[in-house]
Amino acid sequence: MSQDLKTRVLEDVKTAMRAQEKLRLSVLRMLTAEMKQREVVDSVELTDAVVSAAIEKMIKQRRDSEKQYTDGGRPELAAKEAEEIKILMVYLPEQLTADELVALVKQAVAETGAVEGKDMGKVMAWIKPKAQGRTDMGKVSGLIKAQLAG
Structure with a gap:
């Protein structure tokens, strides 16, 4: 039986600590804090879907920061x-x-x-369960717009 995502993350925190991988440990600790936030404050059970959503949120934040740093000349x-x-x-x-x-x-x-822009919600609703966690949903949105415009 494969372990759930929460357990895997917590085990990897211990491994990173033992191996003294500072950056990896820092990122995983931020992730565990995000997981605790959702579990305690939002009163949500930490299923793999909830943990995946937390990871996606953190990745999106980092992509935004990466773009800002690149645009700001801070490689x-x-x-x-x-x-x-x-x-x-x-x-x-x-x-x-x-x-x-x-x-x-x-x-x-x-x-x-779907044939026009106003049908985008239907298309997103159809795609979301199949693509969530497997791609940037912003890209999906752009592709849908292009498909419906062309």
Whole structure:
């Protein structure tokens, strides 16, 4: 039986501590704090889906920071954010390739009968359970808009 995501993260914190991997330990501690926040403050049971959502949130924050640092001429800080993203990505399911994502969007548009921009919500609702945690949902949104416009 495979262990749940929460247990895996907590075990990896111990491993990183023993190995004195400072950056990895720091990122995993931030993740455990986010998990505790959701568990205690939001009164949510920590299922794999909840932990995955926390990881996705943290990755999105780091991507935003990485872009700001790059735009601001701070490549060393952008590189640190990129490293943190790599550490967090390990805990998400295998990511969809660009081709798989395009195929999924085309299938969603066809199956929902979407033809214009106002149908975007239907398409997103169809795709979300299949793609959540496996891709950046912002990319999905852009692809849907392009598909419905063209």
